[in-house]
Amino acid sequence: MNNLIERRMAMEKNEKTTLFDRVSSWSIKDILNRDLFKQKRKTIPDRFGTVDEYVHCFIPHLLEETRTELFSSLKSLSRSPVFFTHSMEKRIKESSGSSSNTLLYDITLSNEDNFSAKYQPKCGDLIALTKTRPRRIDDLDPLLLAYVFKMDGDLIISVHVSRSLSPGEKHSIRFGVSLTTLTTNTRIWNALHNEAANSTLIQSVLQGNNQVRVRKQSCLETDMDDLCTHLPKSFISPGFVRKMMAARQALQRVRYFLKENSSGDELIEGSFKMDCFKRLVTVDCLQALSSLPKRFEEIPDLLETEDIKKFCLQNADIIFCTASGAAELNPVRTGSIELLVVDEAAQLKECESVAALQLPGLRHAVLIGDEYQLPAMVHNEECERAKFGRSLFERLVLLGHNKHLLNVQYRMHPSISRFPNKEFYGWRITDAEVVQESIYQKRFLQGNMFGSFSFINVGRGKEEFGDGHSPKNMVEVAMIAEIISNLSKGILISNLRIYESVCLYSYYMINLVTVSRERRMKVNVGVISPYKGQVRAIQERVGSLSSGQLLTLNVRSVDGFQGGEEDIIIISTVRSNGNGKVGFLSNRQRANVALTRARHCLWVVGNETTLALSGSIWGKLISESRSRGCFFEAADEKNLRDAMNEALLEDVSSSFGTLSIRRNRGRGGW
Numbered sequence: 001m002n003n004l005i006e007r008r009m010a011m012e013k014n015e016k017t018t019l020f021d022r023v024s025s026w027s028i029k030d031i032l033n034r035d036l037f038k039q040k041r042k043t044i045p046d047r048f049g050t051v052d053e054y055v056h057c058f059i060p061h062l063l064e065e066t067r068t069e070l071f072s073s074l075k076s077l078s079r080s081p082v083f084f085t086h087s088m089e090k091r092i093k094e095s096s097g098s099s100s101n102t103l104l105y106d107i108t109l110s111n112e113d114n115f116s117a118k119y120q121p122k123c124g125d126l127i128a129l130t131k132t133r134p135r136r137i138d139d140l141d142p143l144l145l146a147y148v149f150k151m152d153g154d155l156i157i158s159v160h161v162s163r164s165l166s167p168g169e170k171h172s173i174r175f176g177v178s179l180t181t182l183t184t185n186t187r188i189w190n191a192l193h194n195e196a197a198n199s200t201l202i203q204s205v206l207q208g209n210n211q212v213r214v215r216k217q218s219c220l221e222t223d224m225d226d227l228c229t230h231l232p233k234s235f236i237s238p239g240f241v242r243k244m245m246a247a248r249q250a251l252q253r254v255r256y257f258l259k260e261n262s263s264g265d266e267l268i269e270g271s272f273k274m275d276c277f278k279r280l281v282t283v284d285c286l287q288a289l290s291s292l293p294k295r296f297e298e299i300p301d302l303l304e305t306e307d308i309k310k311f312c313l314q315n316a317d318i319i320f321c322t323a324s325g326a327a328e329l330n331p332v333r334t335g336s337i338e339l340l341v342v343d344e345a346a347q348l349k350e351c352e353s354v355a356a357l358q359l360p361g362l363r364h365a366v367l368i369g370d371e372y373q374l375p376a377m378v379h380n381e382e383c384e385r386a387k388f389g390r391s392l393f394e395r396l397v398l399l400g401h402n403k404h405l406l407n408v409q410y411r412m413h414p415s416i417s418r419f420p421n422k423e424f425y426g427w428r429i430t431d432a433e434v435v436q437e438s439i440y441q442k443r444f445l446q447g448n449m450f451g452s453f454s455f456i457n458v459g460r461g462k463e464e465f466g467d468g469h470s471p472k473n474m475v476e477v478a479m480i481a482e483i484i485s486n487l488s489k490g491i492l493i494s495n496l497r498i499y500e501s502v503c504l505y506s507y508y509m510i511n512l513v514t515v516s517r518e519r520r521m522k523v524n525v526g527v528i529s530p531y532k533g534q535v536r537a538i539q540e541r542v543g544s545l546s547s548g549q550l551l552t553l554n555v556r557s558v559d560g561f562q563g564g565e566e567d568i569i570i571i572s573t574v575r576s577n578g579n580g581k582v583g584f585l586s587n588r589q590r591a592n593v594a595l596t597r598a599r600h601c602l603w604v605v606g607n608e609t610t611l612a613l614s615g616s617i618w619g620k621l622i623s624e625s626r627s628r629g630c631f632f633e634a635a636d637e638k639n640l641r642d643a644m645n646e647a648l649l650e651d652v653s654s655s656f657g658t659l660s661i662r663r664n665r666g667r668g669g670w
Helices: 002-013 017-026 030-031 051-056 059-075 099-103 167-172 183-192 200-204 219-230 238-261 270-291 294-296 305-315 324-332 350-357 381-383 390-397 414-425 472-490 532-543 587-597 606-615 617-627 638-666
Strands: 082-090 104-109 124-128 144-154 156-161 177-180 340-341 364-367 454-457 463-465 471-473 501-506 510-514 522-531 551-557 566-572 600-608 630-634
Touching: 017 183, 017 463, 030 059, 030 551, 030 566, 051 183, 059 177, 059 183, 059 381, 082 167, 099 532, 104 144, 156 381, 177 294, 183 324, 183 350, 200 350, 324 350, 340 350, 350 390, 364 390, 414 454, 414 587, 414 600, 454 472, 454 617, 471 472, 471 532, 472 522, 472 532, 472 551, 472 600, 472 638, 522 532, 566 587, 587 617, 600 606, 600 617, 606 617, 617 630
Parallel strands: 340 364, 454 600, 454 630, 522 551, 522 566, 566 600
Antiparallel strands: 082 104, 082 177, 104 156, 124 144, 124 177, 144 156, 463 471, 501 510
């Protein structure tokens, strides 16, 4: 234990240690200690004096987030996926005698396929190596962590272990258990410790006096098109592009000439048509094509994937990557990148932006995002209160930097956009003409309850807290399953021009439209709930109802739907109690995301009493739905009422079964 403490203190003094070095210096007691970095964590300031102050203020919070993620995985150790090891040998490819190289090993995985929780490790994974399958935290003592830094096929992984191993201990390792992934946090750590990186743009975001603008918002022929589009401009001049286009046009003229003369008179030597054809081929086409290979001699002949990747990253004019992925460009790219565009910038922790802001030669950045929607995910509550999850976008807006609002929305029917426009954006958003057209209003099920926007009250629901303490409401699950079942059985298409036949649909006693497969409308349905327990329950209930022909179904949490959209969105609010407790359902940013994912129909399912008493945005939604005539009782619709009654009976039956078991046990039964 003393060795670990001394090692951790040495690591803290050494600025050049890796994130895994810091993690590997922790004992199990350290990982379980919520106060490990308490003295070093401070609230992220709004302004910074120096670049050094800027990058270092994030480090304690990054370490605490990593510790929290690791702590969470240890609590659920019995459910963590594992793999079998076949052998573990010291890695001999590194010839250096440094101490870190003595901790590198190649592990050969067993190919046994008789274990349900088996998993395939990936680069960046943090795993624990053990002699036996771990079930409790104590089973990891003494702790042996390993960081996967290389894959060699499916059965060999290269790892950096946290401490030295004796030959006997090395040969006794039989299991590897997945703990977490360090990929993103490692990239952030490296960016925060990159003293040689370009800091020009970072200098401009330290204070609040820089007016940075934040904006929302045939084979040969094909090959030539691809080359013009994707080949770096350093290897292809505008004049060369014109030659390639001339060759392409010449090929098109030859093809047109042959097409026009293929069914008529044959081409006869000496005829006018033959002379025209020869001129097209020899002068226009061949001369243009013959000039192309000379220029391509300057392009290196690359065969290895890694070499091709480096060539592209080195010379490309436009690069698309994740924010943390930008860290990979720093050691590869030598040419300047002048402009950075960051999408979903408001959902990115500011420290995650650092790697992108350090790109060589960077002079301008455009941040695209919405601070009224979900911020970055932060696992530790103390870090969240210290503003570790705040984005650069949000901080610059807070400091008064100019921003330009993209004020036209092209997704939602006006009946759907009205409430979020009023509550979140102060009526500053206008509806595009396309969503205001009558054809954009679609009705997929009969009845006013299933119009463009509605709140459906489920007054008899019951919230339950199962494993993981994530609530679920099985009455809402049953009702949503009934709605989706009816959608999957027959979607009523509003466009009368495609009606081909009519039949009576007894479920709703309505006219059901049956059309040919080619002309049938495919509908995408999304079900959103803030709680993972409810998401799992709905997935289990409706998983078999999705049809590839007519209906696709997507059931996710609010966080999983950020940036997504569907034709129909059904929101399950879950909470059902008499005191208005709704937990993080009250979060306005999370509500904004959920309420703005639908194109044509938004149906909100919930308990009116609970939501009205919550004092949250959902109470306002209920008031608005009433004033607009969009409030409905689920029990007024027979099929929904039957589905809810069945769910309530199942709950009562389950309760009696549990009670009976308890009584039998109390009487000495069993």
